Amino acid sequence: MSSSDAHFEGWVGHDKSCIGNMKWEKYTPKAWRETDVEIKIEACGVCASDLHTARSGWGPTKYPCVVGHEIVGTVSRVGKEVSGFKIGDRVGVGAQSDSCKSCGACKAGQEPWCEKGIVGTYNGDYSVTDGSGFSMGGYAKYSRVPAHFAVHIPEGLPSTVAAPMMCGGVTVYNPLKSNGCGTEGFKRVGVVGIGGLGHFALIFAKALGAEKITAISHTHSKEDLARTLGATDFIASADENAYAPHKRSLDLLVVTNNNADMPVNEYLQLVRPHGKVVFVGIPEEPPMPTPIGQLIFSGAFLGGSAIGGPGIIREMLELAAEQNLQPMIEERDMQDANKVVTDMDAGKPRFRYVMVNKDYEPVKA
Structure with missing residues (x-):
């Protein structure tokens, strides 16, 4: 891990028995590209996909792995080739963090059906796009993703409401x-x-x-x-x-x-x-x-149907803000992640858990 990546800490799973046994530690994120943004994480929703991936339920997971793909926080770093984002913007990232962006599906705003395959926000291999390594998710302090898949969170929509909408x-x-x-x-x-x-x-x-x-x-x-x-x-x-x-x-x-x-x-x-x-x-x-x-x-x-591209996510968030939609969520402390995922696996949430970094302070522009 380079000195510039030293701030990446999160809940790391090391094998398929990691549900309830994740370790809080430093990890290596994908390599930085100037088309990326980094996000200081305020909240991350807990999705059933996290559990399926953590236990290799949908096929072998590449460990170590940090799950979590319902991420909301503030932009802390912006690549030189990125437009439309600045430090301090409140943004979210869902289950997909990259695609080829050039095939017919991508050009039509249907990135989840990219003809060359997608990169998940965790357990995803960027070798199909920019060769920057494997993706690590949002049970953490920070996230690093291609800016194309970050979306602005509308004013008035609470971060803990927006987070589970990013995938669920x-x-x-x-x-x-x-x-x-x-x-x-x-x-x-x-x-x-x-x-x-x-x-x-x-x-x-x-x-x-x-x-x-x-x-x-x-x-x-x-x-x-x-x-x-x-x-x-x-x-x-x-x-x-x-x-x-x-x-x-x-x-x-x-x-x-x-x-x-x-x-x-x-x-x-x-x-x-x-x-x-x-x-x-x-x-x-x-x-x-x-x-x-x-x-x-x-x-x-x-x-x-599978998730949705950045365009449909933006549209959904705008509708949620305009109509003040109120999903049923329960906020949990990010530091209690092992208990949270165990409760999730037992079917206890009514209906979505959202983990919050309690010491979070938004990045200022």
Whole structure:
């Protein structure tokens, strides 16, 4: 580690048993490039992806690894080739920190579908872009990322509210917005799973103008909460014959669950012909086979969506600020990260944890 990198300290995982066993220590960030910014971290949301990566659930993780990709703080260093940012700006970074920026998808603002592959904000290999090493995330004091993937946080939007939107929020906002939520023909929206992602989906579906919002959960235990968040209808999947009364009642269904035994056939029956079912959760175990027959006879479209590029994140944050949207978050101390991720793994948050560096002082311009 060079002397210029000596301020990089964070919660480092050294193997797949690191959930609850991370070590606070110095680490080596990606090499500095003049297209980068550094961010002094105020807050970092805790995402289920952090746990999947920490335990190598989605494939082998490169250790040592610092997870965390819902980062908000102030710019502390700006590369010479960077425009649009200055020291002291409040910014955020989500799950993606680089792409080729030159392919058709990138030029269209669809960076998560970069034709050459993306670099994650942690456990990402910059060899596909600028060769600056591996990415380290936001359970730390500082973050170093390409400036293209940093976004300004609107005035009036608290950092602890913006942080979990950087991944969790945009993961559901993007498929809602890109599939026409609230527009003619897509005013009846369903959400499967009322958790960290699902509660964001209910909030954003309402904000985007959906008129009928159906929340789907296993039991009725979250029904009152779902209605408070914007749901107008509710399905408890454990009820006998739960789905039949709601056949073809939706235009768009966003599935936030990531269990491998999801009842995809039933989900397809909920949407009208030419309606859409969009998955945003990734199971660690192989999911059930695609139900080709049901797809054909339902006339529905089955697809998936991943996070969102900087442009869609900016749009989402502006909407959140304008409508004063209030996700359900619980602030936790960054120094308690091992307890926080253990609680997250046990399913305790209602619905997002946001870790805060208690000694944080914003960088002044």
